[in-house]
Amino acid sequence: MTEFKPTILAFCCNWCSYAGADLAGVSRLQMPPNVHVVRVMCSASVKPEYVMKAISQGIDGVLVLGCHIGDCHYMTGNHRTAKRIPVVQKILKDIGLDEKRVRLDWVSAAEGEKFQKVIVEFVGEVAKLGPNPLKEVRF
Amino acid sequence: MPRIGVFICHCGHNIASTVSVEDVVRFASTLPGVVFAGHNLYSCSEDGLNSIMKSIEQNELDRVVVAACTPRTHEPLFRSMCERAGVNKYLFEFVNIREHCSWIHAKEPADATEKAKRLVAMGVSKAALLEPQVEGESNVTPTALVIGGGLAGLTATASLAAQGIETHLVEKEPRLGGRLNDISTLAPYSEDASTLLEQLVDEVMGSEMAHVHLDTKLQDVTGFVGSFNVVLNEAGKKKELRAGAIIVATGALDFVPTGEYGYGDVAGVVTQIEFEKALKRGEKPGRVVFIQCVGSRQPGREYCSRICCNTSLKNALKVVEAGGTATIVHRDIMSSGTVWEELYRNASEKGVQFIRYMLGDPPRIHREAAGIVAEIYDEALGEKIQIETDRVVLATPLISREDSAEVGKLLKVPRDKHGFFLEAHVKLRPIEFATDGVFVCGCARWPSSAKETMSQALGAAAKAAIPIKRGKVVIEAITAWADADKCAGCGNCVASCPYEAIELVEHEGKKIAKVNETQCKGCGTCVAACPNDAMQQRGFTTRQLSAMIDSLVKHALEESL
Numbered sequence: 050m051t052e053f054k055p056t057i058l059a060f061c062c063n064w065c066s067y068a069g070a071d072l073a074g075v076s077r078l079q080m081p082p083n084v085h086v087v088r089v090m091c092s093a094s095v096k097p098e099y100v101m102k103a104i105s106q107g108i109d110g111v112l113v114l115g116c117h118i119g120d121c122h123y124m125t126g127n128h129r130t131a132k133r134i135p136v137v138q139k140i141l142k143d144i145g146l147d148e149k150r151v152r153l154d155w156v157s158a159a160e161g162e163k164f165q166k167v168i169v170e171f172v173g174e175v176a177k178l179g180p181n182p183l184k185e186v187r188f
Numbered sequence: 189m190p191r192i193g194v195f196i197c198h199c200g201h202n203i204a205s206t207v208s209v210e211d212v213v214r215f216a217s218t219l220p221g222v223v224f225a226g227h228n229l230y231s232c233s234e235d236g237l238n239s240i241m242k243s244i245e246q247n248e249l250d251r252v253v254v255a256a257c258t259p260r261t262h263e264p265l266f267r268s269m270c271e272r273a274g275v276n277k278y279l280f281e282f283v284n285i286r287e288h289c290s291w292i293h294a295k296e297p298a299d300a301t302e303k304a305k306r307l308v309a310m311g312v313s314k315a316a317l318l319e320p321q322v323e324g325e326s327n328v329t330p331t332a333l334v335i336g337g338g339l340a341g342l343t344a345t346a347s348l349a350a351q352g353i354e355t356h357l358v359e360k361e362p363r364l365g366g367r368l369n370d371i372s373t374l375a376p377y378s379e380d381a382s383t384l385l386e387q388l389v390d391e392v393m394g395s396e397m398a399h400v401h402l403d404t405k406l407q408d409v410t411g412f413v414g415s416f417n418v419v420l421n422e423a424g425k426k427k428e429l430r431a432g433a434i435i436v437a438t439g440a441l442d443f444v445p446t447g448e449y450g451y452g453d454v455a456g457v458v459t460q461i462e463f464e465k466a467l468k469r470g471e472k473p474g475r476v477v478f479i480q481c482v483g484s485r486q487p488g489r490e491y492c493s494r495i496c497c498n499t500s501l502k503n504a505l506k507v508v509e510a511g512g513t514a515t516i517v518h519r520d521i522m523s524s525g526t527v528w529e530e531l532y533r534n535a536s537e538k539g540v541q542f543i544r545y546m547l548g549d550p551p552r553i554h555r556e557a558a559g560i561v562a563e564i565y566d567e568a569l570g571e572k573i574q575i576e577t578d579r580v581v582l583a584t585p586l587i588s589r590e591d592s593a594e595v596g597k598l599l600k601v602p603r604d605k606h607g608f609f610l611e612a613h614v615k616l617r618p619i620e621f622a623t624d625g626v627f628v629c630g631c632a633r634w635p636s637s638a639k640e641t642m643s644q645a646l647g648a649a650a651k652a653a654i655p656i657k658r659g660k661v662v663i664e665a666i667t668a669w670a671d672a673d674k675c676a677g678c679g680n681c682v683a684s685c686p687y688e689a690i691e692l693v694e695h696e697g698k699k700i701a702k703v704n705e706t707q708c709k710g711c712g713t714c715v716a717a718c719p720n721d722a723m724q725q726r727g728f729t730t731r732q733l734s735a736m737i738d739s740l741v742k743h744a745l746e747e748s749l
Contacts, residue, residue, distance in 0.1 A: 056744040058737065063260070064622070071258045074287025082299040085306060085740055086288050088259065089728060090666060093684075094712025099733055106741045120610070122622050123711035124600055124686045133716065165292075184745060 055109035055175040057084045059168075060095045064122035065157050066114035072161030080168040084112070091115070093126035097137045100151055104141065107184030110150045110175035114167070117155040127155070147178050190316050193224040193249035194308060195240050197231040197256035199286055206290035208301045212255070215305045221316045223247055231256050237269050244273040251275075251315045255283035255308050276320035278665055278727060283311035306743045313739035314732045321665030321726055326706045328414035328655045330354065333431035335406055335595060338366025339638060340630025341437035342388040343645035344652075349397035351653050356429060357392065358401045358420060360591075364389050366439050367631075370461055372468040374638045375495075375502035376531040382468075384638070401427070409434070409598045410688065412707045413625025414661045433625045433652035436609060437645065438595055440586040440631035443483045449582055450553040456560050457553060457580045460499055473507040474578035477562045479551055480518040484585035486547060491606060493585030493635040497522045500583050501531045504540040515541040515575055517551055517564055544568060553580055586635040599626055600687065609633050619647045623709070624661070627652050666710035666727045670701040674722035677701065681714035681723050690714060 061067040067088050073080070089095060092115025100111045113134050115127040130153065138148035152171050156164045194216040198204035209227050217225035224247040228236040231254055244252065252275060254266050259282035267277035285304040293300035332348050334341045337359030348355040363369070364385075371381040392398045401422050408419040416434055420427045442461045445451040451459070458466070460478075467473065478500040484493050501523060504514035516535075521542065523532040536542070544567045545551055551564040562575045588607030596603050601621040602610040609632050612622040620627045629644035630636055636644065655661050668690075670681070677699035682690045689707035692699045701723065703714075712725040721730055 056740070058740055067258075068260060071260060071284075071287045074258075074291040077291050077294065079294060080292050082289070082293040082296055082303045085303070085310065085744075086284070087310070087733065087736055088284075089712060089733075090725070091711040091713060094715050094725060094728065096716045096730065096733075098730075099737060102734065103737050103741070106737070107745050108737070108741060119605065120602060122602070123709060123713065124602060126686060126711050126713050129684060129713060129716070 053176055053180060055083055055172060055180070057110045057112060057172060057175060058103050058108050059084050059086045059112035059114060060089050060092065060099070061086050062092045062115045062122070063088055063090050065116035065120065065155075066092070066164070068158035069114075069156035069160045069164040072158065073164040076161045078161055078165040080165050081172045083172050084168050091121070091123050091126040092130040093123065095130065095133075097133055100134070100137050101140070104146065104150060104181065105183055107181050109178075109181045110152070110171060112167070112171055113151070113153045114156050114164075115153075117157055120157060146182070149174055149178060150181065190221045190251045191223045191247065191249050192219075192221045192251040192253060192312055192315055193240075193243055193247055194219070194222055194226075194253045194255065194312060195231055195243075196225070196227045196285075196308070197236070197254065198227060198229050199256060200230060203256070203286050203290045206294055206297050206300045207285060207304045208297070211301050212285075212304050212308060216308050216312065219309055219312045221251070222312060224249060232262055232265055241269060241273040244270075244275060249275065251279050251281070251318060253281045253283060253308070253311050253315045255285045255304065255311065257286040258282075258284050278321035279315070279318050281311045281315040281318060283307050306740060309743045310736040310739045313735040317729070317732045317735055318727070323665050324663040324667075324705050325660045326414050326663065328432040328659050328661055329416075329430045330656050330659070331356065331429070331431045332433050332435065332652050332656060333358065333416065333418055333429070334435045334437055336366070336437035336439055336630075336632065337361070337364040337400070337402075338437065338439045338630065339368050339385075339388070340439065340632070340641045340645045341366075341435070342392055343642045344435045344437055344629060344649040345398050346388055346391045346395070347646050347649035348653065349392065349395040351649070352397060353653060353656055354397050354399070356399045356401060356431065358404045358406060360403070360405050362403045364392070364400065364402070367442070367461070370468070371464050373502065373506070375498045376527045378502060378506065406595060406598055412687075413655055414706070416625070432656045433627065434599065435648045435652055436595060436599065436601070436626065436628045436632055437630050437648075438589060438592055438632040440608070440635060441589050443584040443587045445482055445582055445584060448482055449479060449551065449580060450555075451582060454553055454555050454560060454580075456555075456578060457582065460496065460503070460581055460583045463503060463579070463581045467503065467506065473510055473512045475513045475559070475576070476504070476507045476515070476579045476581055477560075477575055477577045478504060478514065478516045478581045478583055480516065480583045482582040482584045485519060489585065489587070489606070491585070492522055494522065495635050495637050496583035496585060498528055498531060498637065500581070501535045501540070503581070505531075505535050505538060508538050508540055513539075513541075515543060515577070517543045517545055517562070519545060519547060543573070586631055589632075592632060599623065601626055601628075619644050620651055625652075625655060663706055664710065666725060667705045667708040668703050668710070668712065668714050668723055668725045670703060671722045671724060672696075672700050674720045675700040676720050676722070678719065680717040680719065684713045684717035686711065686713065
């Protein structure tokens with residue numbers, strides 16, 4: 050059996066976490082090539098529907114990364130993210146999926162190493178969970 | 189059907205040594221809507237840009253995708269290239285295959301190439317749905333507001349007024365000058381602080397363009413760059429004015445020790461600012477021990493306040509010159525830079541003593557009949573020494589003002605974890621906030637020397653003058669709008685907007701959301717708050733982002749590339 054390589058989607062806010070990902074790149078911090086970053090202006094613009102859509106269509110894991118609380122470029126945008134994503138995680142649990150397939154974290158523009166750490170950890174966690182069971186029965 | 193052109197950048201070896209650019213080009217040319225796929229050695233070079241522009245013309249492209257580095261640095265360049273080639277700049281999409289791919293998967297070229305393909309596919313799927321945008325413009329009130337009448341605020345006000353811009357300077361105390369009133373001389377050359385202050389105050393008070401509001405607090409600010417509505421509380425009376433730009437120059441406070449080193453108990457133990465006042469009164473300094481980093485560079489307040497070492501060096505020299513003795517007990521002397529290093533050397537040569545202590549073993553201070561005794565574990569000697577002294581000066585850090593939280597909230601600008609204001613970008617935008625039209629200078633941002641404060645204030649004044657002199661401001665077309673057909677008027681978006689940019693209005697017999705585009709900052713919070721998919725953000729519509737997800741599903745899960 051070949052090793053399972055999860056497919057992961059990451060939403061990064063333009064001001065902190067996307068910049069943190071850029072810094073990880075500039076610093077040549079190596080990480081598994083499973084994560085696909087989509088840039089949004091604020092983590093608060095990530096509709097729970099996007100996360101549900103990705104998971105329901107078989108994406109193995111979704112990351113939502115924003116600025117640290119208190120550092121949001123839009124002042125309090127990430128406060129909403131902090132409330133929304135746990136709701137998505139609860140829905141996943143309620144429908145029998147592992148809520149660890151969705152992770153919310155904060156990465157500042159100065160935290161290239163934190164970005165790397167989050168990616169390595171998350172890819173490892175999702176790899177342990179195995180393929181998203183919805184991959185075969187996509188709705 | 190859109191006509192999409194995809195340009196994959198080698199970035200020299202930066203991308204091409206890991207990602208097979210030719211492979212990605214071949215793949216890109218098979219994607220729906222793509223009529224041209226090519227590659228460039230350096231897309232951002234003059235040659236690269238010219239070749240892309242030529243290709244846009246030859247292939248009649250109406251969407252441009254560049255897969256290269258990060259939009260955070262290069263998007264403006266490629267957007268303006270599109271404009272030059274006659275393509276609306278909002279029909280450009282950036283795909284990051286360097287920072288987010290080749291550089292971080294350097295040892296996995298095959299996987300990196302596959303990932304680059306998927307990222308390009310996602311970008312192309314979004315590009316197909318991009319729409320041309322028209323950037324809005326709004327008028328600018330030709331007036332500036334400066335908050336804080338210390339060195340930073342006075343310098344900024346004087347500069348704006350000299351440029352012929354009507355400027356309101358708000359100071360909450362009954363007099364101008366802030367901390368400068370208490371300082372005797374300025375490091376490194378020991379200029380008289382009151383001379384500088386008097387000059388600045390004269391310049392501001394003497395200008396017809398500057399209006400000083402003393403005993404005045406900021407009560408409310410609404411609006412946006414070009415037209416801020418400001419409510420002041422001037423000595424108990426409400427006053428309203430409009431401003432096109434705002435400069436925050438609220439300064440900082442000196443940390444007051446809470447019992448450290450006998451402060452408050454042992455007579456003669458004072459803070460640096462209290463010592464400055466004593467020098468200003470003309471007191472003879474006598475024997476002085478300076479203790480550095482009192483309340484800074486320690487757990488809970490980790491930062492270095494930057495100005496305290498130089499202030500102690502300057503004052504230690506004054507002590508020695510007045511016939512006294514000076515000892516600086518420090519953890520590290522932070523006096524980097526040409527003039528400051530010279531100040532340090534000068535102090536050493538003139539007989540100022542330096543003793544290093546460790547955070548875990550600070551000096552102990554007690555009073556005896558002959559004077560104050562400082563007991564210090566000298567790290568270099570490896571033993572305890574005792575110094576008899578007349579004064580102990582505690583070099584305490586500058587800390588953020590408590591009321592800066594209120595100012596930050598009113599202006600909707602962020603502060604860091606220590607309460608200092610946070611600039612938009614540490615290097616690219618060091619004296620402006622991410623909120624357009626609001627600028628910052630001086631110690632409100634970070635502990636700064638008088639010279640740095642003045643430089644920043646002049647910079648902030650120059651920046652603030654830009655929208656005012658232009659008379660118009662451009663609004664980036666990433667603003668939100670509400671689809672009138674889908675909107676049910678629930679008001680979730682109104683409540684979620686951090687900028688109060690959305691209101692409910694009557695529309696064909698029902699209430700719907702309406703976005704004030706000059707006030708919208710394009711965060712997209714309302715988009716996620718909308719239960720009806722009625723709120724959309726330009727450049728980040730739900731269709732565009734859904735298409736990216738679909739594309740990832742298609743290329744990662746359905747097809748082996």
